[in-house]
Amino acid sequence: MAQLDEGSTNYHIPLALRLRGVLDRGAWQRSLDRLFARHEALRSVFVAPEGKPWVEVLPPDAGLPVAEHDLRDRPDAEAALLDLCHEEARTPFDVARGPLIRGRLIRMSDEQHVFLLTQHHIVSDGWSMGVLVRELSQLYRAFEAGQDDPLPPLAIQYPDYAAWQRRWLSGERLQSQAQYWRDTLSDAPARLALPTDRPRPAQQSYAGAAVPIVIDADLTRGLKRLSRQHGTTLFMTVLAAWAAVLSRLSGQDDLVIGVPSANRGRGEIEELIGFFVNTLALRLDLSGEPSVSELLERTRRTALAAQEHQDLPFEQVVEIVQPPRHLDHTPLFQ
Incomplete structure (x- = not known):
């Protein structure tokens, strides 16, 4: 699907976190890098020499890429934040080069950050989001306190x-x-055969909306x-x-x-x-x-x-x- 529709962002999995309090930037990056090293799926890239799909795994020490933005002195900080969110959502991945996970750390004030994390669906899913947030929290708490990695080794990896x-x-x-x-x-x-109020387009666009139901x-x-x-x-x-x-x-x-x-x-x-x-x-x-x-x-x-x-x-x-x-x-x- 990624090859058919190059540049598509239909398969992005976005996550946005508001971080309140003083952020230990080193511990945060170290936590992300450890998470990246820990899960081989996040380090997978998908190449197709001579048209045959093949998976390669990036080295554990490659590090998770994080772009940084400082909006502390911007009077239009919230509008600029929204622009960055849209830009992040619209930026495609290169599945052959990777990594297929990336972050943006946006500084709103000395004690408030927004962290955007985007993954390609080919290496992650909804359940994985829970695993990721839980492990990232555990790693950051440990590294900020000067402790070692607290997570037990994984029994198997995705290729297994x-x-x-x-x-x-x-x-x-x-x-x-x-x-x-x-x-x-x-x-x-x-x-x-739903009785819709307009004809189905000749080619589906995936444009849609959400209807909340309580x-x-x-x-x-x-x-x-x-x-x-x-x-x-x-x-x-x-x-x-x-x-x-x-x-x-x-x-x-x-x-x-x-x-x-x-x-x-x-x-x-x-x-x-x-x-x-x-x-x-x-x-x-x-x-x-x-x-x-x-x-x-x-x-x-x-x-x-x-x-x-x-x-x-x-x-x-x-x-x-x-x-x-x-x-x-x-x-x-x-």
Whole structure:
């Protein structure tokens, strides 16, 4: 995807931290460099000699690049900060040269900084963000106090996981996973026919917006109670409700909904930074006007079966199912 759309920033993972108090600049950089050395995924670059993709790992002492900006004397400091945020978000990565993580430290006053950290999705994911912030905090506290690295050594690295996955996903196991998705998504509707107020553009632009929805404490308690009564998780219950809404809006009783899966089923990889997340295409059946109880049971069965077959990467599922391909919508689900 990065090669097809050079210069794209669609796969950037941004993080912005406000740091309050006196910052030990040396300890901060040392913490970032240690994090960079600790996780091989962050040091991975992707080259393609003669068109064949290959991963190389930068040396541990390469250091995490950090650009510095001082806005202390600027009367328009907040506007300048916003400009820097936009500039950072728009700056592409070179996946062949790397590093695929970079920082900007912006000094707002003697005791306030903003730190922007951008990663390319090819080396990180949402779960990794939690690992990164947690380890960065532990390292900074230790280094600022003059102590050594407090983090236990990692049992494995991302390349170990990749090698294991390649061995594990082969032969009979690969056939079983592939057959499940082939059967489940056979003849699935190519798109969700929502009655939108304008036509879908000929080529999708990925331009969009967020719509915040607040589910208050009372409703959350009710949803949890309903979930317990029907043996579903809160996720399954909300998924069933979402399917009902989409079915009502589209008039379709056969829906495919895309769901992210952390895909960290083994304890050894919980503490790794890397791209593990997978996408599951959940096909939900709302035919026959099911009751709430029946819809929850169907959703539960669908979600559990998909999770049992979550190891096959989504792009391989698309290749196996071979849905109609069009530039105006994503395959299998939107």
